[in-house]
Every structure is written in structure tokens, then in C-alpha cells.
Amino acid sequence: MIDKYSYYVLFLGLGEEFFWHAPLIEVEKAVDNKVAMDSWSANPKTR
């Protein structure tokens, strides 16, 4: 769990309350969205 916490909360910036107490499927969707948005914004073409 500590690895998941480190990646989701510390690295991706997910809120602590959301990480611990939201339904897992919602947490996973939020992470999925964040990773997709980060990939999009890191793409040189979108800058």
C-alpha cells in the first residue's frame, strides 16, 4: 500500500481523503485520467 500511496498521492497529487476513502474504482479512474492528461500535456505537439 505504501508504494501505491507514494505514487498516487505524493507523485500524482491525488488528495489523501480521496485516496483512502473513495470507492476504489473512482480512485483508479482518477489516476487513469491524470496519467492520460499528463501524457497529453507532456507531448511537445500540445505545448
Place this chain on the structure above:
Amino acid sequence: MLIQTIKLHEILIEEINGVYEATEKNHEVCPAMLTNYAIEQGHRQGLIKSSLVSDLFALYGSYKDHGGNMAQAESGAIRDIPEGMVSEMGSLLDETKMTAVIYMGCIGANKAFKYSYDEFLERYHADVSEKMQTYVNLISGLSVNDKNAFAAEFRNKTQDSKSKKK
């Protein structure tokens, strides 16, 4: 939504007209869903030792083998468990683990769940097939398989701009 309803009640043995009978008392209903807090509590209390994700993969495999509706499974909810799957999953999973995960679900939906695991066991009397259905619905939420349109659109845009660059 993957919030499950758990029915709890106590069974008391009472003497009625000189005969002992089991009577149900103190019925209550509580919600259950898995959260990271619930899983962490489950590990800390020693309720589960293995990963639930491996169970999920076994579950999907078994569901597919028994002609289950994978589109339904991928949307995070398996409604009707095929008959053959019940016996197969019964050999893969023990009832104790299913009950422990359902208890964890109660902790997930109620941060200050008032019952200890032992107290919960005294009040949870569902049969195996009901436990399995609840368990399956709870762990289905461990992976995002349904179409996440928001993320998919960002991925498409990222892919488009990558291919244009070439």
C-alpha cells in the same frame, strides 16, 4: 455503483413453550464498498494476506470460461454468476476470505464501523452464493475496465499528435 448492501442480524436461541428455537433479532442493513483504507485495515488486522487482484483475474477467467457476459464484467458488475462458476470459485476461494473481504467492505463504507470482525461474524449469516455474489461485486471495483471516455479522448489526441509528427 459498486456499493453493496449487507444485511446483518443476530440469531438467539430462545426457549419458546418448552422448545428451543433460533430467533432472528436486531436486523440492520449496512453499505459496503472497498476503499484503500478498507484494504489497509484488512491487511493490518490480518484478515487477508494475499492480493485481491489475483483473485480478480481468477474470477474474470472463470467467468469467461463459463460463458459469462464479459461486457457486463468489464463495466465492473457481474450480475448473475453462472452455476458452474460457483463450484469452481468455491475451490479457489474459501468462505473465510470472502467474509473477510465483505467485512472490509463494511469498514470501507463506514469509517467508524461499530463491529469488530468477531462481532460481524455473529451477525452476518448470508449463504455461500450470496456471499460470493457480494464478494464478486466488491472486488470487481479493483480494476477500471469500462470505457473511460475522458482518458480515452486524451490518449487519442496524444496519439494523433504523435502520428502527425512522423
